Amino acid sequence: MKNNYRKRKLDSNDGDEPATKKLKSLNWTSLKVVIDACAALSPTHVRTLTGLHLDGILQMTLEGLEQRNLVSWLVSCIDPDTMIINISDEKKLAITPRTVHNVLGIPIGEEKISYPDYTAAKQAYQSLCEELNVDVKSNITYERLVNEIKQRPDDAEAVRFFIMILINKLLIPTTSLHIIGMNAYLAIDLSGISKVDWSRLVLELLRNNIHAWQQSAKV
Numbered sequence: 001m002k003n004n005y006r007k008r009k010l011d012s013n014d015g016d017e018p019a020t021k022k023l024k025s026l027n028w029t030s031l032k033v034v035i036d037a038c039a040a041l042s043p044t045h046v047r048t049l050t051g052l053h054l055d056g057i058l059q060m061t062l063e064g065l066e067q068r069n070l071v072s073w074l075v076s077c078i079d080p081d082t083m084i085i086n087i088s089d090e091k092k093l094a095i096t097p098r099t100v101h102n103v104l105g106i107p108i109g110e111e112k113i114s115y116p117d118y119t120a121a122k123q124a125y126q127s128l129c130e131e132l133n134v135d136v137k138s139n140i141t142y143e144r145l146v147n148e149i150k151q152r153p154d155d156a157e158a159v160r161f162f163i164m165i166l167i168n169k170l171l172i173p174t175t176s177l178h179i180i181g182m183n184a185y186l187a188i189d190l191s192g193i194s195k196v197d198w199s200r201l202v203l204e205l206l207r208n209n210i211h212a213w214q215q216s217a218k219v
Contacts, residue, residue, distance in 0.1 A: 029173040031060065033142050037165045040146045042153035049159055053194045056105015057166065080211040083203065095206070097199040106171070106198040113186070113196050121181030128164075128184040139178040142169065163187040171202055 038058050041049070049055050078085050078095070085093040101108050116124065129136045132148060145161040152158035164183040174180065187193075 028169070028175060028177060030169045033169045034166055035060065037142065037146050037149065037162050040149040041159075041162060044154050044156055045149065045159050045162065048156040048190075049162070051194075052159075052190060053107040054105070054163070054166075056101075059105060075210055075213055076217070078210050080207045080214065083207055095203065097197070097203050100199040100202050100206075104170075104199070104202065106202065107194045107196065108199045109195045109197045111192075111195045111197065113198075113201055116182060116185040121185050123181075124185035124188060125179075125181035128179070141178055145179065157190070160187040160190065163190075163193065171198060172205065 034057070038060075041058070046055065046058065049058065074085065077087060083095040085095065087093065097108055100106070126136050128140065129138070132140065132144065134140065134144070142165045145165055149158050149161050164179055164187045167186055168174070168176075168179055168183045172182070172186075174182075
């Protein structure tokens with residue numbers, strides 16, 4: 001019953017912090033969704049993302065990720081406490097914030113992320129619903145945001161929708177399949193995006209999820 005309650009809570013549009021505590025259930029990530037969103041970006045959007053130091057993410061591909069057995073093997077070789085990949089006694093590779101930056105092309109800022117409280121996340125979601133002209137009780141899908149990006153090719157502010165997708169599906173995934181208040185809140189202020197140490201944040205989330213995956217694999 002406890003796990004079901006946690007899932008229902010995160011599936012709501014209330015902006016709770018993502019389920020990244022150790023031993024929690026794994027979250028929904030989708031690089032394919034992010035790549036699909038990249039395809040909707042116009043030159044104006046790309047220039048805006050470049051200014052935010054997020055243009056590296058646009059170079060990502062799905063190559064290699066379809067080999068699920070390889071990914072599972074790689075995760076099993078990582079020590080989540082040290083974040084070192086133990087390929088063999090002679091071959092070890094440390095995963096650091098710089099590694100995450102080089103692979104994902106996301107900023108290494110100087111500030112920690114500031115998660116919204118319930119009220120702030122709820123207000124951000126309500127504002128997003130008003131902007132998109134959808135009912136506040138409805139679910140906002142990534143397809144809806146991609147469509148909005150396509151309809152605003154000359155609007156630099158439309159990259160907020162891409163960032164919401166990026167946060168929801170890759171950087172800070174939750175168990176929700178839809179955009180939540182936390183996603184909307186974190187994408188409100190574009191000027192603050194590049195100031196966040198996204199690389200270290202993703203590293204810590206990765207550490208927790210690897211720990212949870214390895215624990216679940218033992219059951």
